[in-house]
Amino acid sequence: MTVPTEGLIRTSKTAHPRHYLLAPSEPTPNGRLHLGHIAGPFLRLDMLSRFLRMRGDLPLIITGSDVYEPYMTFKAVAEGRSEAEIAAEYDALIAEDLSAVDIGVDQFINPCEDPWRKVFEEEVDACVRRLRHRGAVVEQRERVPYSRSAARYIVGPWLTGGCPDCGSRVSSYFCETCGGHFRPENLLEPQGPDGAGPLEWREISSLFLRVAEPEPLRRRMAEMRVPPRFQEAVERFLAREGGTVRLSAPQQWGVALEGGVPGVPRTLFSYAGIFMFARLMGAVHGEMSGTGVNAFDPGSGVTTVTSFGIDNVIPTMVCIVGTALRHGDMKGYDRVLVNDFYQLEGEKFSTSRGHVIWSADIARAPRISADAVRYFLAGTRLEEGPESMEPRSFVEVNNTRLAGRLTSLVRAASAVSADVLPEPMGQDRLARLEELLRRQEAALDGLVIATADAVAAFDLWWRETPGEWGSASQAYWWLKGVAVLAFPIMPRLGRRLWESLGGTGEPRLAAFLEPTRPRASGGPGGFEPITLGDLVSVLPVSSRHVPA
Incomplete structure (x- = not known):
């Protein structure tokens, strides 16, 4: 039998190494990582990174904390601590959880801590200025519930109701069942938390991003082989929102944006912030890899890959891919990898209910090998639908x-x-x-x-x-x-x-x-x-x- 000339082993000595930026979705640092987190974005990109290194390429895994997510304030209020303190604690625990199952991360960025805080805020300012210049930043009026007793706008995890797309019970701005995103005023039968008193609906002015026109975004999603059900969710969202996505939110914790009025905080909405965070990762890749260019620059020669669960389809496809098309000087991700949820005994992993297996716990249990855990998780087909840890x-x-x-x-x-x-x-x-x-x-x-x-x-x-x-x-x-x-x-x-x-x-x-x-x-x-x-x-x- 003749060995194929294109065989990887035969060509590995002469192949030119290629640069990759691998970016798993940023975890919110308000808890540890369980097997549901590991089985999707983290394991698949770690496996890709190891294969690429073995082949002779130059991958870097870069991610960080989704530290300005509103759930950070939700936990901070509940525990009587600051968001920064909670983030520092759980960043360390997340690192342990990843290490326990041999998930390699080359750089982990917490954008609310030095040295990253200043460069992230500079990236936010630069992006907003450019997007304003491109006509992509618009002010819109919206109705948002307010609680006098709590002295806060009841948004994010404080607000619950029915998903306007599928009717499932939801909180915050998105639905984990269908992947849909919505405004507070879109919720069916919205309710605040206990003790919030009657909700007072106030009209405020918020910033929104006008992303790519439907047809270019539709073509890009098809090129990246985004599953049709997620393409439909994106198009449904943009049709309801008039082609825009939230840029600011009325919350105190976060990067302040210009144009707010007294009594109405205006900070960077975390889902829009992943666009700026992606550009920051691209710049960090340029420094670490020695290419000297942002990985998202057109012609950078870097293959950029992100991996995320179905609850991040709208933020990624709209806020990163759609906004990159509007930005005009950014190529966006080359590949987007979507996985369904990994369950535990047929039910969704749930930190609030304690229905979880923490990755560090199982990998460090006597007689159980981290390799065995990885082998079992890798045997799933989460790219096709949900699977369960039995x-x-x-x-x-x-x-x-x-x-x-x-x-x-x-x-x-x-x-x-x-x-x-x-x-x-x-x-x-x-x-x-x-x-x-x-x-x-x-x-x-x-x-x-x-x-x-x-x-x-x-x-x-x-x-x-x-x-x-x-x-x-x-x-x-x-x-x-x-x-x-x-x-x-x-x-x-x-x-x-x-x-x-x-x-x-x-x-x-x-x-x-x-x-x-x-x-x-x-x-x-x-x-x-x-x-x-x-x-x-x-x-x-x-x-x-x-x-x-």
Whole structure:
């Protein structure tokens, strides 16, 4: 069999490295990260980043805190602390949650803290000035509820009601069921919190952004393969709002915008603020990567990718993609990756109800491997619809696939190949590995990320083994194939195998064909069998598996 000339391993030494900015949606720093957060934006971009590095490219993952989200003030009022204090606490916990499952972040930006506060405010000012010049900033009158007893406008998480698009119960400015966004006056049967007293509807003047015309935005969404249901949600929103999206909100916490009147605060609305935050990330990428240009500059040569849940479709597609088209000097994201919600035992993860599994808790539980957690989550197809974390399924996958057959195969191959310098890899096996790497590339480095397809490519390789190893070289190259195909999914296994085979650092395709002498001792280890009881300590009391 002839090895394809376009194979990734063969071309890795001569391919020109490409720059990528990978931007998972910014978490609100009012709580930790659970598996619902990890399974979507963070895992898929981490898997992409690892595959790109292994291929020889130059990705950077940059994100930060959605610190000016109104839920920050909601929590601050409830706890009697400042928003900045809460953000600092949870930024540290978010970093722990990401690290526990080996999610790499190259730069995490908190825009309310130095050194980021000043540069973010400067970016906001510059963007608003340019958008005003382009005729994209407009003032509009709107009706907003006010509570005299609370001495605040009842907006954001303080206001609840029915979604005007689908009727679901909602709070704040968006619906987690259908992805719709709306003004306070659009809510069905709006209600304030207990103690707010009767709501007094006041007419105020707010700033809105007039984004791209419908047809250019429609074409751009189609080019990026945004699912039709989300395209429809965007078009429905813009039709109701006359092609505009909120730029300011009547709340105290945030970056102040010009033009307010006494008694009516006017600060940057957090969803519009993600446009300015994206430009800040682009500038940071230019500094960190050495390109010296903003990643969103036309002709930057940087592939920009963002990943987010369905509740962020409107903010991303309207506030970033639509506003970039209006901005005139920004290319916007090249790829947008939308995932549905990951559930727990058939119900939405809910911090308020405590129906969660915190990522750091499960990854650090005795006998449970962070690699096993990642492998299980990566097997979902959240790009197609919601899926659910089922504890029994996790135990079965861990025990039958990972702690069972894979671990026994890896240990047997390691014993056969130990301390033997291998012969060159056979052409048939190299061709098969190249084919599976191409499958992983198609699954991860495209307009849609399908992590389950990347897992399937890995599974095909490790399951294709003889009954007994014919030679040390045969076992060596199989193990090395396991290392590279596993690395995006299970980085600890991939790196452990690579180093036990005599390599250094992370697996690299450019170094794959160089024979190295495996270590004589200190093998790659493996996965441990677990029971449902091992999970009980990390499951919420709402789980049907936790004794009453």
